[in-house]
Amino acid sequence: MQKIKTTETVGGITTYNTESTSDSDLGYGLAGSYKVLENLMLNASVEKAYRLPESDEILGDGLNISSTTLLRPESSLNVNIGFGLKLFQENKHKLNIDSNLFYRDVSDLIQLYQYESSAFIYINFDEVLMKGIDGKIQYAFKDLLTFTQTVSYLNPIVKSDKDEYGNDNITYDTTLPNTPLFQTNSEARFHFKNLIQKQSKSFAYANLNYTDEYYRYSDIIGKFNKDKIPSQLVVNCGIGYTFPKENFALSFDANNLFNEQVFDNYAIQKPGRAFYIKATFRIM
């Protein structure tokens, strides 16, 4: 049940109204795993999920975005099928491979809609079908080194045959714009014992995060000078040291080492190069 107060001012007289709306939807989830072999696990899940509207989506911003009681929850049918494979577990070289195929059928997506010049409201609009794959390979050498590689590929397709004004949608059945489609992450992490001091533990890591370029607007419209969110390669690294009594640890992290310009899919910039020093004391 959502309740909001609205005001309306006519001829200098303000009236207040309480409006309420309620919605009930049945969601469900089912997940299972099957151990095919000692080292091979199959996973599958099905879920009917709802996302409730956020408060600012219902209430607006009091300025350009109007409040609404008409928003319904966003709904999606999610199906995941995956496996986990563990190899050479007794060996000093260990290898884990995990992969997951997913399918998400999203409807009633909550989106901002412009109904007057400079005036907006959130509405339920758009259907998107997303298929994709996540993969992860993890290699470990004794307790000294772990190397992790993840890959994620998403193929989101617009399935709305009308636009928010009721026009036939020319971008029906094409790639959803303004969404990262391909991302990878590589990380190498080293662990040392008894470095400098006996009983001490230390680690060092380097991490590469890559997001492939993607179009800001529909990829089928226009030919030249199309807005692209450029590919982003972010390098992070760090070291850490835990002193022998384990009550004091120091770590140093450098994020976005090469000061790459990074943003998310709404062109909101994220921090550039940043350094962090962390000291941890344990009083017990």
Add this chain to the structure above:
Amino acid sequence: MKIMKHLLKSTILLLLLSVVISCSDSDGPIDPPVVLPEYNFNVLGTLDGAYYLAPTESLTEGSLSFINNGTQLDADQAARIISTGGYIYSLNYGTGILTQLELNDDGGYDVINEINAGLSVGTNRPRYKLADENTIMVYNVVTEPVTNAADEIIDNICTLRLSTVALPSLSISNLTEFVIPQTDNAKLGGAIGYHPMRVDAPIISGDKIYFGIMHLDMSDPTVPPPFRKPKQTGLETLVFDYPSMSNGVIVESSDAAGHTNGYRAPSMHVDENGDIYQSNWFMSGNSFDLSAGDKTVITKLSNGVYTDYLFNVSDALGLTSNIATVGWFYVGDGIGYMPIQLEDEGNYYSDNSWSVARIDLNAKTAVKLNVPLSGLFSYESGVVDDGKFYMAVSPTGGDAYVYEFDPSSTSADGFLTGLELDGNNIQVDGVYY
């Protein structure tokens, strides 16, 4: 090393082969020369807030699609286009960057030059218009609230900042500042009267330049512009001596009411006699009080003042629905075409509620043409070519075309469909030379 040798051998062989092919070619039939399309016009399309410009050979035949065609224009909020002297000028409304573009052989546009046109007038959302073939005018009204001891807004100082951009060099000069007075009429009504917070559609005739004005209730800065109440009575125009930009005065008419600045379609045009014809903007859904009975009219200004000419377009059309407009296009010999919003057909911004009327300034007649209803609130440009008027009409759920209007025909069917457009949800906002 082996690989390198192999590569070298292959390259030499390929070169020899191509020489042989070239030799034999010269004896055979000659390849026809590549014929580049002769682009004569440009079409502006928009989808989901992105703007695209594509050239076309013809407005009367064939088709133009923006699917894998056209150049995306830098447009933070909108792109506004001027075409003159062989260049396209695109203003990024939202950053204030003015880009000079030139059509290339691939059907794209090369960036020739770029300036921040908004900077000189203090905004990233300037408005601009071609003043003459060598000058673009860029302008903005800066509104500063005046508060009392209790920090309440009691007045606003509205300063017009205006500069000129020389073409094709894109050099900015002649910054003019002018505090636009609030007329006695504008002081009436609203919490603190109505303030001249926007000007647009400047037009030059003789030694005068005329700016249309938008007046809104500026008492509460938290109210977004679409919800501010507009001035309900009278028409006002700002007139300067040109080119000195001196002796700025506001001239008034009580023949009708509304804004006089137009939107993206211009509200003012100069005819062959140097007279200025101006439309008013008085529209349902824009907080105008239609019960006041005001109509859509064309007024005439001459020698810097309103004349007693009045053309009541609403009455001349004689429709059952109230109609409104934001601007219109002049063809010549007193004939113009006006996008008209039909109040009974829905919201002016998001509905298929607009048609096109042929208007005759001399005979004071108007006829609604039988083009399909569409959304023309943001429509910005048509083309007059060989005596005909061309504009795009892209209706919701219907087929979209560039229409050819015959100014000599007074028939409601005095038009032909020309260049076929995408339709669907691609809206075409303008055609240009």
